[in-house]
Amino acid sequence: MTLSQAAAGKKLKVVALKKGNCNRCNLASLGIHVGDEVIIRRCAPFSGPLLVEVLSSGIQLAVGRGMASSMEVEMLDE
Amino acid sequence: MSFTRSDVVVAGLSMRLVDLPGTYSLHPFDAAEQVTRDFLLSGQVDAIINVVDASVMSRSLELTVELIETGLPIVVALNMMDDAQRKGITIDIKALEAKLGVPVVSTIATRGQGVSSVALKALHASKSKRAGIPATYDRDTEESLNRLMASIPPEAADKLGVPTRFLAIRLLQNDEVIGKVFQELSPDAVELANKERKFLADEHNWPEESVFASHRHAVAMDLFEEVARVVPRQKLSWRDRIDNVLMHPFWGFIGVIVALGGLFTLSFVVGDALAGLVEAPFEPLTEAIGAKAENSLWWAMLGGLVDGVIGGAGIVLPFLLPLLLLMSFLEDVGYLPRAAFLVDGLLHRIGLHGKSIIPLILGYGCNVPAIMGVRILESTRDRIITALLIPFTACSARIVVILALVAGFLGPWWALGVFVLNILVTALVGRILSAFVPGSAPGLLMDIPPYRLPPPKALAQKTWFRIREFLVHAWPIIIVASIVMAVLQYAQVDGYLNSFLSPLTSGVLGLPVVVGVTLVFGVLAKELSLVLLYAALGTSDIISVMSTTQILTFTLFVTFYVPCVATIAAQIREIGWRWTLVSVALNTVVAVLIATTIGRLG
Numbered sequence: 001m002t003l004s005q006a007a008a009g010k011k012l013k014v015v016a017l018k019k020g021n022c023n024r025c026n027l028a029s030l031g032i033h034v035g036d037e038v039i040i041r042r043c044a045p046f047s048g049p050l051l052v053e054v055l056s057s058g059i060q061l062a063v064g065r066g067m068a069s070s071m072e073v074e075m076l077d078e
Numbered sequence: 079m080s081f082t083r084s085d086v087v088v089a090g091l092s093m094r095l096v097d098l099p100g101t102y103s104l105h106p107f108d109a110a111e112q113v114t115r116d117f118l119l120s121g122q123v124d125a126i127i128n129v130v131d132a133s134v135m136s137r138s139l140e141l142t143v144e145l146i147e148t149g150l151p152i153v154v155a156l157n158m159m160d161d162a163q164r165k166g167i168t169i170d171i172k173a174l175e176a177k178l179g180v181p182v183v184s185t186i187a188t189r190g191q192g193v194s195s196v197a198l199k200a201l202h203a204s205k206s207k208r209a210g211i212p213a214t215y216d217r218d219t220e221e222s223l224n225r226l227m228a229s230i231p232p233e234a235a236d237k238l239g240v241p242t243r244f245l246a247i248r249l250l251q252n253d254e255v256i257g258k259v260f261q262e263l264s265p266d267a268v269e270l271a272n273k274e275r276k277f278l279a280d281e282h283n284w285p286e287e288s289v290f291a292s293h294r295h296a297v298a299m300d301l302f303e304e305v306a307r308v309v310p311r312q313k314l315s316w317r318d319r320i321d322n323v324l325m326h327p328f329w330g331f332i333g334v335i336v337a338l339g340g341l342f343t344l345s346f347v348v349g350d351a352l353a354g355l356v357e358a359p360f361e362p363l364t365e366a367i368g369a370k371a372e373n374s375l376w377w378a379m380l381g382g383l384v385d386g387v388i389g390g391a392g393i394v395l396p397f398l399l400p401l402l403l404l405m406s407f408l409e410d411v412g413y414l415p416r417a418a419f420l421v422d423g424l425l426h427r428i429g430l431h432g433k434s435i436i437p438l439i440l441g442y443g444c445n446v447p448a449i450m451g452v453r454i455l456e457s458t459r460d461r462i463i464t465a466l467l468i469p470f471t472a473c474s475a476r477i478v479v480i481l482a483l484v485a486g487f488l489g490p491w492w493a494l495g496v497f498v499l500n501i502l503v504t505a506l507v508g509r510i511l512s513a514f515v516p517g518s519a520p521g522l523l524m525d526i527p528p529y530r531l532p533p534p535k536a537l538a539q540k541t542w543f544r545i546r547e548f549l550v551h552a553w554p555i556i557i558v559a560s561i562v563m564a565v566l567q568y569a570q571v572d573g574y575l576n577s578f579l580s581p582l583t584s585g586v587l588g589l590p591v592v593v594g595v596t597l598v599f600g601v602l603a604k605e606l607s608l609v610l611l612y613a614a615l616g617t618s619d620i621i622s623v624m625s626t627t628q629i630l631t632f633t634l635f636v637t638f639y640v641p642c643v644a645t646i647a648a649q650i651r652e653i654g655w656r657w658t659l660v661s662v663a664l665n666t667v668v669a670v671l672i673a674t675t676i677g678r679l680g
Contacts, residue, residue: 017285027523028140028291028292028295029102029103029105029140029291030102030137030523030525031134031137031525033291033292033295034292042321042325043327044325044327044419044420044422044423045327045328045331045420045423046423046424046426046427047423047426048419048420048421048422048423048424048426048432049419049422049423049432049521049522049524051325051419051526056136056299057134057136057137058133058134058165059134059137059525060525060526060528061523061524061525061526062415062418062419062422062432062522062523062524062525062526063521063522063523064422064431064521064522064523065521066521067521067522067523068521070521
């Protein structure tokens with residue numbers, strides 16, 4: 001499933017980042033990588049962005065829906 | 079793009095510190111990051127002071143790893159150690175120094191702790207020219223790099239002044255700038271790099287373009303785990319509690335409205351007080367000059383000069399200064415990124431991103447720094463749409479006109495109506511533009527930093543940079559325009575201009591013919607149209623000579639038509655003259671449409 005389909009408040013693991021060139025490098029330089037564990041902390045209204053926290057570093061990022069649908073994640077049990 | 083240079087003396091030796099825009103990597107994503115990269119590789123740098131945010135160290139170390147590869151001497155300033163400690167992170171500085179091979183100093187810059195020690199170490203590093211220990215990647219990558227290094231002619235590294243290994247890494251990373259240089263120096267190396275990159279990607283099933291991004295991440299994470307210990311916090315922090323309100327889908331929006339309302343109200347109250355202080359002492363001077371200006375060209379020109387100076391100092395600056403200061407505060411404290419997060423969904427409907435809200439708010443102070451502010455947006459499309467929308471936001475000069483004419487003669491509720499109409503029109507134009515401006519809009523991706531109390535010095539600096547854009551790029555134009563206007567008035571061309579414009583003014587808009595001249599000069603600086611209106615009508619009691627509909631039509635037209643010359647100049651610099659022409663045409667058409675519609679309704 002993609003990050004945009006995932007539920008808020010659940011532990012997720014980033015499995016793949018699809019889409020073109022620079023989206024990916026920018027994600028990496030801002031702190032999200034394949035293999036990172038993340039949580040969707042909240043969703044902005046009017047189908048706005050998601051607030052994603054990277055668990056290992058505590059970094060919080062606003063990720064737009066378009067970008068979120070290009071990030072493949074899986075739910076971690078617990 | 080502006081950055082500060084400051085000369086400091088450390089241990090009896092003087093050195094020049096250059097503060098470059100912050101960047102996450104040497105692979106630039108926006109114009110500011112490009113500046114940083116270009117400067118670092120320009121050969122003018124003796125040593126780099128790499129300021130690392132200790133509270134998000136694993137991410138920051140990726141840049142450190144990249145910087146060490148440039149072969150330049152580096153000192154790492156491990157900043158915000160207090161924040162890191164609060165987050166439960168302890169860092170073994172000695173171990174980090176050993177791993178990186180460069181000096182590491184722990185600092186709390188807001189309190190000045192460790193700063194002089196950083197400067198001293200940077201001085202030593204620039205003398206000894208000792209570079210750090212470049213990170214080792216996995217075996218396959220290292221083998222690829224070795225093959226590539228062998229194919230790079232030794233004179234290439236000499237010519238560019240960087241280590242061969244750095245060049246090999248950049249080529250493997252498909253760096254555009256280095257790649258272009260090598261197309262001439264050694265096309266073979268570029269070809270080999272493409273082959274090696276493909277090989278690595280296929281071998282490991284990595285996407286080609288992120289081979290190095292994920293490598294550096296892995297290296298930085300390993301480093302972080304080796305030198306830092308984290309005791310994670312358990313309870314809800316105060317940051318989370320504040321965010322529960324400020325980022326709430328409902329209360330958050332109330333927060334945005336209150337914050338922006340407060341921002342403008344406070345700016346206007348302070349601005350009004352400041353304007354009074356500035357204008358009062360000039361009054362006898364302008365009156366004295368005005369008396370002589372009627373029969374001497376030189377006195378008329380001097381009068382124009384003084385009017386231009388006062389126009390900038392008395393109308394724009396008093397409002398701009400508090401607005402910019404408060405904006406910088408909201409930005410640095412961490413609120414604006416959160417506001418951008420909330421409004422992103424709404425701004426998407428008019429074809430923009432949440433980040434565009436910052437230049438748009440600046441537009442209400444002065445359009446010139448606002449246009450320059452579009453540089454923070456990554457995509458060309460966003461920059462163009464935002465730069466086309468900014469002239470629709472009523473800058474302080476136009477707010478003065480709206481307040482004087484509409485609030486003054488029709489009442490405050492009418493003025494509020496004009497502002498609401500202004501916002502609606504801006505949104506509608508944005509919606510239409512987003513359908514026509516080519517290019518794709520990449521999704522929003524923005525760091526949401528923790529709340530922080532910004533040090534006053536940093537605030538003052540940020541405000542100064544934006545004020546300087548007004549002082550350097552807008553004010554001189556206003557002054558020149560004001561002198562030109564004085565000359566034209568002296569030459570008594572008003573009559574010609576008025577009759578030339580009468581098809582528009584009285585024909586289409588239904589206004590008195592004498593306002594023609596005020597509209598022409600309003601292009602030079604919008605607040606002039608108010609002053610000139612009094613002069614053209616021969617009274618400041620406008621309501622006695624114009625109907626309420628005419629006052630409304632005039633104000634709306636002045637608010638929306640052609641942006642002032644200083645704004646046009648800024649637009650040409652940021653988005654090119656073609657888009658600037660589009661912007662001028664767009665504003666004029668919208669202004670005529672709205673003013674005539676109001677005229678019909680009234």
